Amino acid sequence: MTKLRQGPPHLDRREFIKSTAGITFAISATGFISACTEGEPVAESPPADPLAPNIWVTIYPDDRIQIMYAGTEMGQGSMTATPLILAEHLDADWDNVDVETVAVHDTAFGNFVFANMLYTAGSTNVFAYFKKMQIAGTQARKMLVAAAASQLGVAEEELTTELSNVVHAASGRKLSYGEIVSGGQFPAEIPEVDESEFKRPADYRYLGTDVMRIDVPSKVNGTAEYGIDVQVPGMLFAAIRRTPVEGERPVEVDDSETLKVAGVTNVVTLPNGVAVVGETVEATRTGKDKLKIIWSEESRFRKANTAEQLQEYGVAAEDLSISGTPWAETGDVIEALAGADEVVSATYTTEPVYHAQMEPLNATASVSEDGKSAEIWVGTQTQSLSILGAAQALETSPDKITLHPLTMGGGYGRRSPLRQQYIDDALFVSLAVKKPVKVIWSREDDIEAGKFRTAATQHMRGAFDAEGRLVAVHHRVAAPTILETMNPMRWEAANGKDVITMLGSENTTYDIPNHMAEHVLTDRGSRVLAWRGVGTSYNKFAMESFIDELAKSRGADPFEFRMQLCHKNPRMQNVLQNVADMAEWTRPREGRMLGLAVSGYHRSLSAGIVEISIDDGQLQVHKFWAVGDPGFVVSPSNSEAQVEGNIVMGLSAALKERITIENGRVKQSNFHDYPIIRMAELPEIETKVLSTEYPATGVGELGLAMVGPAIANAIATLTGVRIRHLPLTPDVVSAAIGSGTG
Amino acid sequence: MATFDINGKKIDVNAEPTAPLLWVIREHLKLTGTKFGCGIGQCGTCTVHIDGESAFSCLTPVAAVEGKSITTIEGLSPDSSHPLQKAWIAEEVPQCGYCQSGQIMRAATLLAENKNPSRDEIVEHMNSNLCRCGTYSRIVKAVQRAAREV
Numbered sequence: 001m002t003k004l005r006q007g008p009p010h011l012d013r014r015e016f017i018k019s020t021a022g023i024t025f026a027i028s029a030t031g032f033i034s035a036c037t038e039g040e041p042v043a044e045s046p047p048a049d050p051l052a053p054n055i056w057v058t059i060y061p062d063d064r065i066q067i068m069y070a071g072t073e074m075g076q077g078s079m080t081a082t083p084l085i086l087a088e089h090l091d092a093d094w095d096n097v098d099v100e101t102v103a104v105h106d107t108a109f110g111n112f113v114f115a116n117m118l119y120t121a122g123s124t125n126v127f128a129y130f131k132k133m134q135i136a137g138t139q140a141r142k143m144l145v146a147a148a149a150s151q152l153g154v155a156e157e158e159l160t161t162e163l164s165n166v167v168h169a170a171s172g173r174k175l176s177y178g179e180i181v182s183g184g185q186f187p188a189e190i191p192e193v194d195e196s197e198f199k200r201p202a203d204y205r206y207l208g209t210d211v212m213r214i215d216v217p218s219k220v221n222g223t224a225e226y227g228i229d230v231q232v233p234g235m236l237f238a239a240i241r242r243t244p245v246e247g248e249r250p251v252e253v254d255d256s257e258t259l260k261v262a263g264v265t266n267v268v269t270l271p272n273g274v275a276v277v278g279e280t281v282e283a284t285r286t287g288k289d290k291l292k293i294i295w296s297e298e299s300r301f302r303k304a305n306t307a308e309q310l311q312e313y314g315v316a317a318e319d320l321s322i323s324g325t326p327w328a329e330t331g332d333v334i335e336a337l338a339g340a341d342e343v344v345s346a347t348y349t350t351e352p353v354y355h356a357q358m359e360p361l362n363a364t365a366s367v368s369e370d371g372k373s374a375e376i377w378v379g380t381q382t383q384s385l386s387i388l389g390a391a392q393a394l395e396t397s398p399d400k401i402t403l404h405p406l407t408m409g410g411g412y413g414r415r416s417p418l419r420q421q422y423i424d425d426a427l428f429v430s431l432a433v434k435k436p437v438k439v440i441w442s443r444e445d446d447i448e449a450g451k452f453r454t455a456a457t458q459h460m461r462g463a464f465d466a467e468g469r470l471v472a473v474h475h476r477v478a479a480p481t482i483l484e485t486m487n488p489m490r491w492e493a494a495n496g497k498d499v500i501t502m503l504g505s506e507n508t509t510y511d512i513p514n515h516m517a518e519h520v521l522t523d524r525g526s527r528v529l530a531w532r533g534v535g536t537s538y539n540k541f542a543m544e545s546f547i548d549e550l551a552k553s554r555g556a557d558p559f560e561f562r563m564q565l566c567h568k569n570p571r572m573q574n575v576l577q578n579v580a581d582m583a584e585w586t587r588p589r590e591g592r593m594l595g596l597a598v599s600g601y602h603r604s605l606s607a608g609i610v611e612i613s614i615d616d617g618q619l620q621v622h623k624f625w626a627v628g629d630p631g632f633v634v635s636p637s638n639s640e641a642q643v644e645g646n647i648v649m650g651l652s653a654a655l656k657e658r659i660t661i662e663n664g665r666v667k668q669s670n671f672h673d674y675p676i677i678r679m680a681e682l683p684e685i686e687t688k689v690l691s692t693e694y695p696a697t698g699v700g701e702l703g704l705a706m707v708g709p710a711i712a713n714a715i716a717t718l719t720g721v722r723i724r725h726l727p728l729t730p731d732v733v734s735a736a737i738g739s740g741t742g
Numbered sequence: 743m744a745t746f747d748i749n750g751k752k753i754d755v756n757a758e759p760t761a762p763l764l765w766v767i768r769e770h771l772k773l774t775g776t777k778f779g780c781g782i783g784q785c786g787t788c789t790v791h792i793d794g795e796s797a798f799s800c801l802t803p804v805a806a807v808e809g810k811s812i813t814t815i816e817g818l819s820p821d822s823s824h825p826l827q828k829a830w831i832a833e834e835v836p837q838c839g840y841c842q843s844g845q846i847m848r849a850a851t852l853l854a855e856n857k858n859p860s861r862d863e864i865v866e867h868m869n870s871n872l873c874r875c876g877t878y879s880r881i882v883k884a885v886q887r888a889a890r891e892v
Binding site: 074075076077210212213215216217218219220221222223224225226228229231237262263280281282283356357358359360407408409410411412440442443444637638641642644645646647648649652670671672676678679680682685 | 776784819834842868880
């Protein structure tokens with residue numbers, strides 16, 4: 001079974017269709033093939049032709065089926081889950097399916113959540129393509145059944161399908177899909193499909209069962225091809241010395257010692273760094289260490305310091321005369337606060353964190369002599385933006401860029417912007433040396449030029465009426481725009497509504513009649529970017545800590561308080577009840593305490609409970625229970641793995657991770673001073689993912705954001721000390737407990 | 743120039759004596775299953791066997807393996823049939839998968855010495871290897887499964 005076809009050479013889908021003699025398809029704006037005749041009618045096409053009823057699936061005479069995957073795989077599993085939806089509706093034999101990653105920027109394949117760009121982000125792939133896969137699979141099946149009916153001389157109604165066969169039960173005859181394709185006799189027009197023709201969930205063979213992820217076998221024997229593994233004939237390597245402060249440039253470069261290193265071929269000055277090019281990786285690294293560079297000293301980021309930034313953001317968040325851009329609004333929060341019986345307020349801070357994807361960033365490019373076209377090999381979360389960004393970099397048109405998208409050694413948002421520095425590096429160096437070049441960042445480079453989850457400070461105000469009902473929550477997020485640095489075009493189109501910064505501050509969970517989340521826009525002090533869960537990982541920290549504070553201010557149990565606030569949200573109540581049952585919420589623990597938090601992600605829900613103790617001022621996390629509800633669960637085993645992975649990454653971020661900017665420089669440099677959680681540090685984690693009657697939504701970012709607030713809530717219950725800060729590193733926890741304040 | 747065995751084959755490599763074994767394996771010998779993660783022995787993605795012991799190839803100069811025998815993930819079995827590889831598939835361990843070659847190579851030296859490791863022994867042995875996707879608990883389960891099936 002070979003499902004994973006990655007790496008060069010990739011067939012451009014349209015080229016492929018064109019090169020298939022006899023049939024020519026025009027791809028319509030809606031993403032489906034609108035015409036299928038040019039010259040000869042399809043019915044008379046030679047028997048060896050495959051059947052391609054739409055852009056998504058091709059069925060070959062030898063029974064092989066190819067399904068296009070309009071995402072990219074970074075560990076989340078949608079390269080299996082999404083094509084599986086098509087296979088299910090085609091009644092295909094999954095063992096004979098090949099999945100091909102779309103390698104072009106073509107809005108016909110685009111993700112509607114992101115203006116039809118090919119964009120793998122926001123845990124949207126299964127959700128965004130579910131119906132398209134249903135239509136495409138059903139349409140192909142319909143054509144096969146019609147053709148089989150004429151080949152067998154029976155009525156379509158007498159036929160059923162299973163495992164890539166059309167079956168005529170009455171006569172015991174069956175035709176494989178390949179045989180049907182060989183026999184031709186397809187209708188001249190591609191049939192329309194409507195929802196009533198979709199396979200019923202009760203009849204699913206694959207969806208909702210544990211079909212193994214197609215990328216797994218190649219990841220246990222070293223054959224999975226990541227960007228860093230690409231080998232192009234005649235290529236050179238490059239290592240980059242980046243400007244240590246954003247916005248600076250090399251003013252003077254002394255490369256005399258570098259050029260003496262055996263194997264170093266060139267030194268190329270870039271706008272924001274210096275590249276050492278050579279025949280081996282080791283030569284480029286040795287040469288890089290010998291560069292002497294004087295950098296400019298004019299960037300505004302030279303004054304950036306995380307500690308000051310958090311304070312400045314705090315002033316902005318708490319200064320109610322500074323109005324923000326409303327992100328989500330229900331009722332009239334200002335009026336409700338003014339008329340309230342009791343107002344509670346609190347301010348929360350979160351420090352930046354780093355993606356720490358295990359594969360340091362890299363890209364390979366081969367730029368043409370005239371500098372106006374290029375081939376690039378890279379692990380990217382977006383075919384579209386990688387192509388558009390590369391075209392921008394070379395000042396050429398997107399059709400001049402050929403992309404080979406490779407599997408990623410982690411993404412978590414790091415590979416999502418329009419301009420990807422590692423691609424620019426490879427393009428500019430290849431252009432300069434006129435050869436293919438593989439640029440590999442060191443781990444130190446990856447952190448130094450990192451684009452982090454932003455620092456943020458949030459001010460929360462809550463109001464109770466005379467009857468003790470929570471009538472208002474005002475959530476002010478002081479943080480920079482992240483969209484602007486990811487993709488200026490998207491920021492311009494967003495009317496100030498920054499989904500990356502603000503997601504999670506809206507209230508879709510609780511019955512709070514007056515709620516407003518607003519974005520108090522601040523200057524960024526570091527490079528910033530989407531980080532797994534985007535804004536939810538700090539916005540939920542503030543909201544879920546605050547909900548706990550509100551509960552405690554009324555003397556209410558945090559679980560009961562939330563259940564009450566969810567009285568109009570039975571779906572959330574079910575998730576809460578499940579996790580409370582798993583953790584035995586009401587059972588007292590000797591010397592230990594539980595903490596609870598919820599965190600939806602888009603339309604998926606989750607709730608988590610942590611068990612902690614504090615011994616000699618040291619926080620110990622003993623156990624985490626997590627429950628997710630992403631609607632209909634396509635892949636149960638992978639969904640549990642994703643939620644568990646989110647808890648692990650959430651624990652790591654909440655307990656250990658911190659990026660510090662000092663005078664514009666990133667203080668941390670590698671895993672010794674930016675430690676991420678290790679196996680021995682992990683508490684027991686128990687995960688349950690509920691498959692419910694709601695549409696299938698994402699699991700790739702589900703649960704991470706509830707870890708921090710759950711722990712802070714447990715600490716507050718255990719010690720009476722409320723820590724309103726992430727990370728909860730030992731220094732932060734012992735200082736807070738020692739002083740008795742957060 | 744260095745001479746050593748890799749995956750059962752004797753080879754000569756034309757590399758600087760100080761060149762990290764990792765880059766020699768990956769770029770000179772094109773065995774790219776062994777990964778680069780940190781370069782300072784903190785993450786374990788570059789784990790290979792040198793004379794049967796787990797080692798960080800990023801910290802090993804190629805001169806240090808002169809005359810020695812190296813095994814990489816490509817040489818662990820010819821067809822993914824090593825009990826650990828089968829267990830890794832059965833437990834569906836990998837997510838992004840980037841660290842998994844190193845994890846499997848690391849686990850292999852545990853099972854070679856200890857046919858029936860306890861959970862604590864597995865955790866202690868595997869603690870040198872990072873996984874950002876958070877597959878740790880499935881790694882433990884896969885090592886336990888492989889131990890049962892050896």
